[in-house]
Amino acid sequence: MSVLPAGFNPRADSVGLMDMVSIDTADGVFRFLLGADGRFVDVAAREWIGSQLIDSSELRLSIQGEAPAGSLSLTFIPDPDDGDLVAQVRALGTDYVRGREIVFWLQPLGSMAEFHAPVHAPVRWLTRRGGHIEFDLSGGLERRITLTFEGPFTGRNTAPGLQYTVADHARLIGAPNSSLRFMPTDTFQEEKLFG
Known part of the structure; x- marks a missing residue:
């Protein structure tokens, strides 16, 4: 059984998988492309916004009694003319995302033309739960906002x-x-x- 859709040939000469993530929040679902700049509209007309500033830790599956955790990070240098993004996220608080779904998706691409007119729907391949938000203020300029997440089976390998x-x-x-x-x-x- 393949996680990829029927009709998609992973051995074709021109093929790619785009990493995407959707984050459920109190204000709705936000969708991002991981490590790629641009805007992508999938076959269901959902918009995904990308930035090379968005990064994910290594994603591992829940096997051998493990419940792997991970994180999503946004690293940036703030624009002095814009508002303070760190203060805005702090004002929302951790409850904005705690316990909500963070879903990782794969977008199959058979050619570069499919980036503008996709043929296949994104494939949901990993679901995690939101943890807490961390802030890192490195020096006078660099800022990092990190959203931690945990696996769906956290705490199930211990005695109740x-x-x-x-x-x-x-x-x-x-x-x-x-x-x-x-x-x-x-x-x-x-x-x-x-x-």
Whole structure:
């Protein structure tokens, strides 16, 4: 089974895959091209804005009990005539993106002409959840805004730390079990039952 669409030949002489990312926010979904300047409109008429200033960390799949994290960064030198982008993003806060979907896409291109008139729809190949926003102010000029993200299975490879109580049972499956109120919660015995 291939992740690429039917009719796309990955072994053709002129072929390419464009990396794209969409970020779900409180104001809607924003779409970007990773590491490429320009504007791209896909077959569904969605606009993707690109910049070489947008970079992604290494993307790894969730295998062998790992839940890999990563980040998206925008590194820039601010224009003194424009507003302060760092202050604007800080004002939005981390809740603007925390827990929301960050989706990585591949756009198959069979030729350069398909950049202006795409034939295939973008392929969704990796989904992550937004974490927090970091800011790096290097020197007097360079600024970096970093959005961290984590895999969909973060925390699932650890013990849940639940006891057999009514409240923990309700948290686990969504319905309380009132008979668990009689479950002993410690193993202390005043006198031995046997021996």
